[in-house]
Amino acid sequence: MRADVVVVGAGMFGSAAAKYLSRSGADVLVIGPEPPGRDVSPPLSSYSAHADEARIVRRLGWDHVWGTLDTRSADRLPALEAESGIDFFTECGSLALMGKGVRDRTREMLRLCDAVGVPVEELSEAALGREFPELGLPPVAGGVDGLLERRSAGYLNPRRMVRAQLELAARAGARRVRGAAAAVRRNGRAGAWTVEGCADGVAFRVEAEKVLVATGALINRTGALPAGAALDLQAFTEPNLLFEVSEAQLERLRTLPTIVVVDPEDAGDDNLSAYLLPPVRYPDGTWYLRLGPGMQPLVRELRTAEETLSWCAAQAVTRDQARFLRSVMRLLVPALEPVSVREACCVVDKTPTRSPYIGALDGSEGLSVVVGGNGHGARGSDEIGRLAATVVLDETWDFPLPPDVFAPKGQPLAAGADTGRPDYLTPPFGLC
Numbered sequence: 514m515r516a517d518v519v520v521v522g523a524g525m526f527g528s529a530a531a532k533y534l535s536r537s538g539a540d541v542l543v544i545g546p547e548p549p550g551r552d553v554s555p556p557l558s559s560y561s562a563h564a565d566e567a568r569i570v571r572r573l574g575w576d577h578v579w580g581t582l583d584t585r586s587a588d589r590l591p592a593l594e595a596e597s598g599i600d601f602f603t604e605c606g607s608l609a610l611m612g613k614g615v616r617d618r619t620r621e622m623l624r625l626c627d628a629v630g631v632p633v634e635e636l637s638e639a640a641l642g643r644e645f646p647e648l649g650l651p652p653v654a655g656g657v658d659g660l661l662e663r664r665s666a667g668y669l670n671p672r673r674m675v676r677a678q679l680e681l682a683a684r685a686g687a688r689r690v691r692g693a694a695a696a697v698r699r700n701g702r703a704g705a706w707t708v709e710g711c712a713d714g715v716a717f718r719v720e721a722e723k724v725l726v727a728t729g730a731l732i733n734r735t736g737a738l739p740a741g742a743a744l745d746l747q748a749f750t751e752p753n754l755l756f757e758v759s760e761a762q763l764e765r766l767r768t769l770p771t772i773v774v775v776d777p778e779d780a781g782d783d784n785l786s787a788y789l790l791p792p793v794r795y796p797d798g799t800w801y802l803r804l805g806p807g808m809q810p811l812v813r814e815l816r817t818a819e820e821t822l823s824w825c826a827a828q829a830v831t832r833d834q835a836r837f838l839r840s841v842m843r844l845l846v847p848a849l850e851p852v853s854v855r856e857a858c859c860v861v862d863k864t865p866t867r868s869p870y871i872g873a874l875d876g877s878e879g880l881s882v883v884v885g886g887n888g889h890g891a892r893g894s895d896e897i898g899r900l901a902a903t904v905v906l907d908e909t910w911d912f913p914l915p916p917d918v919f920a921p922k923g924q925p926l927a928a929g930a931d932t933g934r935p936d937y938l939t940p941p942f943g944l945c
């Protein structure tokens with residue numbers, strides 16, 4: 514097979530990039546397996562961070578980079594649904610409960626929203642109690658400020674959004690191989706690449722002028738980077754609990770928005786940062802509230818392929834993780850009487866820059882990467898994919914911040930050495 518551009522990874526970033534690349538007239542081949550259902554099993558390349566039913570959408574950003582990515586993407590979601598004919602967005606609003614200890618950051622975030630016309634309401638604790646009677650306020654030191662976005666905010670179904678992007682890419686001519694790449698190497702001709710892999714037990718080989726690697730959190734471990742290349746990016750366990758909602762409680766709890774708690778206290782596992790999805794209907798017809806943590810110490814780094822595989826395959830959170838998540842749920846929705854509680858084990862990636870990597874890999878002409886959702890890349894994925902296509906096609910950069918912000922960093926020489934506690938593991942962790 515041949516293609517102008519091979520996109521390796523049919524996830525949130527790869528599917529969006531494939532759409533923009535094929536719309537520009539490039540002959541695009543997307544390589545990536547279907548995401549698993551509920552069970553995750555080897556190989557690691559089958560792990561997909563988008564294999565779920567809900568990801569928080571908001572335009573309020575922790576910083577200018579994410580605020581701009583998220584706003585541009587969120588503004589395009591209705592058009593993406595209409596064009597593809599696939600619905601995936603639920604507008605239920607988004608609430609950030611910001612610890613008063615980060616007031617300066619809160620002010621700056623509001624200033625950025627104001628500058629681009631994103632309406633955000635500030636709600637006091639008393640106003641929060643009136644607006645959301647089901648919501649309990651977490652006892653963050655000094656209290657919280659509520660930042661509420663009512664419009665263009667809520668949650669998206671990531672599986673369906675990927676399907677929508679791939680549908681539009683296919684309409685623009687993109688082809689798809691439902692398999693995994695096992696090796697990406699130069700093919701001997703200057704700037705050209707060979708991608709080899711396996712689909713349904715059958716080996717394939719593609720020659721391409723350009724390759725975009727979009728293989729997500731496990732990019733350093735699934736064989737889609739050229740031999741010897743690795744990115745400075747860490748993978749972490751992302752433990753979630755899903756609380757089954759009874760019919761009796763469903764109507765009242767459905768009035769909740771998506772919620773994120775930002776607790777700035779450096780209190781180890783007692784830090785209360787977390788995120789909560791309102792009741793979402795899963796494919797088995799059951800409604801669940803889904804809760805996840807911030808980057809407390811109980812969120813462990815996945816240092817080896819073996820550790821990662823057993824985390825993904827077992828789908829069992831640790832006792833500490835379960836205890837933490839149950840206690841936060843009691844704080845946030847005190848009246849909840851779950852019918853059952855299910856565990857879900859996912860993986861998130863973190864870059865030292867806190868921004869995604871979008872750009873060419875040093876010394877690998879014609880090979881670019883787009884990765885580093887930092888645990889909240891779904892909502893900005895359309896713009897992230899568009900920027901990746903801009904880089905691959907060498908088109909004019911039209912983002913308000915320079916491309917350097919997204920420059921991929923190779924793994925530091927001292928990988929494995931103790932380089933101190935990275936910024937993203939120090940509260941406040943930001944907005945998930």
Ligand SMILES: Cc1cc2nc3c(=O)[nH]c(=O)nc-3n(C[C@H](O)[C@H](O)[C@H](O)COP(=O)(O)OP(=O)(O)OC[C@H]3O[C@@H](n4cnc5c(N)ncnc54)[C@H](O)[C@@H]3O)c2cc1C
Pocket residue numbers: 521522523524525526527544545546548557558559560561562563567568569570671692693694695727728729730735736737751753805859860861883884885886887888889890891892893945
């Ligand atoms: C539990 C959880 C909660 C989250 N909550 C939010 C949220 O509320 N809001 C938000 O915006 N974001 C959220 N995120 C983050 C968001 O889902 C990710 O940032 C986003 O999915 C990243 O997109 P990606 O394309 O990099 O990775 P993915 O979506 O994981 O896609 C990567 C794809 O590459 C494929 N692949 C891997 N190796 C190979 C290979 N060798 N060959 C071919 N294909 C390969 C994988 O199968 C996968 O399909 C959450 C993530 C998790 C895990």
